[in-house]
Amino acid sequence: MTVLSEEIRDRIRAEFPKYPNKRAVTLPALHIVHDTLRAVSREAIVEIADLLELHPAEVHDTMTFYNFFKTEENPQGKNRVWFCRSISCMLRGGEELLENICQKYNVTPGHTTEDGAVTVEFAECLGACEGAPCILVDDVCHMDMTTESTSKLIDEL
Amino acid sequence: MAEFEPVLFARINKPDSASLATYKADGGYSRLEEFLKLDPADITAQVKNAGLRGRGGAGFPTGLKWTFLPKDHKGPIYLAVNADESEPGTFNNRYLMEKDPHQLIEGIILACRAIRCNMAYIYLRYEYGDSYRILEEAIQECRDAGILGDNICGSGFALDIVVHRGAAAYICGEETGLIESLEGKRAWPRIKPPFPAIEGLFRKPTIVNNVETLCCVTHILYRGVDWFRSIGVQPDPNNPRDPGSLGPKLYCISGHVNKPGCVELPLGVTARELIDNHAGGVWKGRRAKAVVPGGISMGFLSADELDIPLDFAGPGSAGCLGLGTAAVVVVDDQTSMVDVLYNCCRFMAHESCGQCTPCREGTQWMTRILERIRDGRGRLEDLDLLLEVAGSMGIIPGTTICGLSDGAAWPVKNAINKFRSEFEEYIKKQSPSVTSAQKLMMAAH
Ligand SMILES: Cc1cc2nc3c(=O)[nH]c(=O)nc-3n(C[C@H](O)[C@H](O)[C@H](O)COP(=O)(O)O)c2cc1C
Ligand code: SF4
Ligand code: FES
Numbered sequence A: 001m002t003v004l005s006e007e008i009r010d011r012i013r014a015e016f017p018k019y020p021n022k023r024a025v026t027l028p029a030l031h032i033v034h035d036t037l038r039a040v041s042r043e044a045i046v047e048i049a050d051l052l053e054l055h056p057a058e059v060h061d062t063m064t065f066y067n068f069f070k071t072e073e074n075p076q077g078k079n080r081v082w083f084c085r086s087i088s089c090m091l092r093g094g095e096e097l098l099e100n101i102c103q104k105y106n107v108t109p110g111h112t113t114e115d116g117a118v119t120v121e122f123a124e125c126l127g128a129c130e131g132a133p134c135i136l137v138d139d140v141c142h143m144d145m146t147t148e149s150t151s152k153l154i155d156e157l
Numbered sequence B: 001m002a003e004f005e006p007v008l009f010a011r012i013n014k015p016d017s018a019s020l021a022t023y024k025a026d027g028g029y030s031r032l033e034e035f036l037k038l039d040p041a042d043i044t045a046q047v048k049n050a051g052l053r054g055r056g057g058a059g060f061p062t063g064l065k066w067t068f069l070p071k072d073h074k075g076p077i078y079l080a081v082n083a084d085e086s087e088p089g090t091f092n093n094r095y096l097m098e099k100d101p102h103q104l105i106e107g108i109i110l111a112c113r114a115i116r117c118n119m120a121y122i123y124l125r126y127e128y129g130d131s132y133r134i135l136e137e138a139i140q141e142c143r144d145a146g147i148l149g150d151n152i153c154g155s156g157f158a159l160d161i162v163v164h165r166g167a168a169a170y171i172c173g174e175e176t177g178l179i180e181s182l183e184g185k186r187a188w189p190r191i192k193p194p195f196p197a198i199e200g201l202f203r204k205p206t207i208v209n210n211v212e213t214l215c216c217v218t219h220i221l222y223r224g225v226d227w228f229r230s231i232g233v234q235p236d237p238n239n240p241r242d243p244g245s246l247g248p249k250l251y252c253i254s255g256h257v258n259k260p261g262c263v264e265l266p267l268g269v270t271a272r273e274l275i276d277n278h279a280g281g282v283w284k285g286r287r288a289k290a291v292v293p294g295g296i297s298m299g300f301l302s303a304d305e306l307d308i309p310l311d312f313a314g315p316g317s318a319g320c321l322g323l324g325t326a327a328v329v330v331v332d333d334q335t336s337m338v339d340v341l342y343n344c345c346r347f348m349a350h351e352s353c354g355q356c357t358p359c360r361e362g363t364q365w366m367t368r369i370l371e372r373i374r375d376g377r378g379r380l381e382d383l384d385l386l387l388e389v390a391g392s393m394g395i396i397p398g399t400t401i402c403g404l405s406d407g408a409a410w411p412v413k414n415a416i417n418k419f420r421s422e423f424e425e426y427i428k429k430q431s432p433s434v435t436s437a438q439k440l441m442m443a444a445h
Helices: A006-013 A022-037 A042-052 A056-065 A087-091 A094-105 A147-156 B020-025 B032-036 B040-050 B062-067 B092-099 B101-115 B129-144 B175-182 B211-223 B225-229 B271-278 B337-351 B357-374 B381-391 B404-418 B420-429 B436-443
Strands: A079-084 A118-123 A135-137 A140-142 B078-083 B119-124 B160-165 B206-210 B248-255 B261-266 B288-292 B327-332
Touching (some): A006 A022, A006 A042, A022 A056, A022 B175, A079 A147, A087 A094, A087 B248, A087 B337, A094 B436, A140 A147, A140 B129, B032 B101, B040 B062, B062 B211, B078 B211, B092 B129, B092 B248, B101 B129, B101 B206, B101 B211, B119 B129, B129 B160, B206 B211, B211 B248, B261 B271, B271 B327, B337 B404, B337 B420, B337 B436, B357 B381, B357 B436, B381 B404, B381 B420
Parallel strands (some): B078 B119, B078 B206, B119 B160, B248 B327
Antiparallel strands (some): A079 A135, B248 B261
């Protein structure tokens, strides 16, 4: 039994021609796997390494550097919501926004709500400081957020 | 002075500004064929003579950097476009990529022609999902129209562009961290030399340039060297080594202002002009206490330093690290500098890649000391201890591999030197003043 479907493998292989070697496909491959499976399991690491002709330790080393990829012990929920806590958002209420949402949904940053719907994360400057405080839902930014507008967004996910 | 006409931002408010059709209708790509017939050295010379300095933070002269590539190199040469834009306060590259991607692509094509590169990588921070989709579409439009590919506009010049998404790590913006990350490794900056121009991506000669820098290249070619040199702050005639601060610049303004945003102006405006004339003033009728001149790495200007020109030389003359990304963050007079500095230190501790001991340990120490101060257990000696730690880390004291560490030290130096009495009063109170929301941030960094 393999964890990476043939479809995922094809998507990873489609990245090969873009780079002079397969190792450069590490991040693209991790993204493809993470997007689909919401975690990169140990078995997935082995299979990615096999595709890229690397040692699993090399893939694991790169993956863990980024703190972005969830593991099988703590997989991502259905959606991931990132709360910016850097300077401009902090100055305009980002910390309080995150606290309110954590209380309301009974979750702590880095973890997922009990129903598995939403993973809440800290983010550093999202590059949208003109709309502080801002959040990222998966990879889409929402600006000028309040507790109400954020709750509404989360409830609609 | 005549009203300044935006160039980089000329198109961003037009409908459908990201499409190839509207870009062409506005004259985009109209002279690409002609420019591709130029001798590559000619393009480099124009960029050099224009006096364009890198917009990514270091202000290094762009044309000069291109000349560092080995002459007559046989193997591949790469361009890595730095679209990692993660310096807190900075969002100008995002506007350029989302609103006018073809302006960037044309700049990339011209730069690649100049440096004889046939493969460019855009290293894009993961968080810019919209930029990713817009760039992918724009690149595909160009491939379909023969503007990218094996024989661009019939010139015989071949180029393709690949967008490579990061994974939420600030250090990937440092040029050699970027290269390592693109190669599929942890983003550990490399010891220099060798500089990327000699040995960079995939061990080949590589130029790393910022998105805004490359957009400027497009306009230098279309409007000419003299046009570019007519904007901004001229070189000091008495200092042959001063390249000046020429051309337009995108200034970001955020924090405690009424109208945060990004605005294109000639290099050399002051923070006061930006706040009062372009950001609707400080919010709630308050005054500015401190202003970040170019991303938090650059440190702080105090309220009486707001008339310093924000050009490549100005912030340094006020004890800041430099102009950085020209991202201005305004802190109002009701905000504690202890909280602001804590936020900067926490960011750097979180983002240090951990390779160099002074940076890995120093950023953690500074964060811990500020935590203790915020917890009401600070000691007056802590302020000198903070300065001592800050003074020992970075490229400038020569103890680290990359500039993240200098950028971690500078906010500390500036905050304590310029706002010392506020820190002393805070410590003397000996009472914790952290809110529950602030505590949550301290739980993990
Ligand atoms: C910690 C650190 C982070 C950086 N982040 C960025 C960034 O996000 N974008 C960028 O263009 N340059 C960044 N730089 C500067 C790059 O190393 C490099 O100087 C720049 O991309 C060169 O392009 P330019 O000459 O066109 O400015 C960073 C530097 C350091 C030390
Ligand atoms: S200075 Fe800091 S971020 Fe830069 S290489 Fe050293 S440890 Fe990493
Ligand atoms: S500080 Fe939050 S987006 Fe920049």
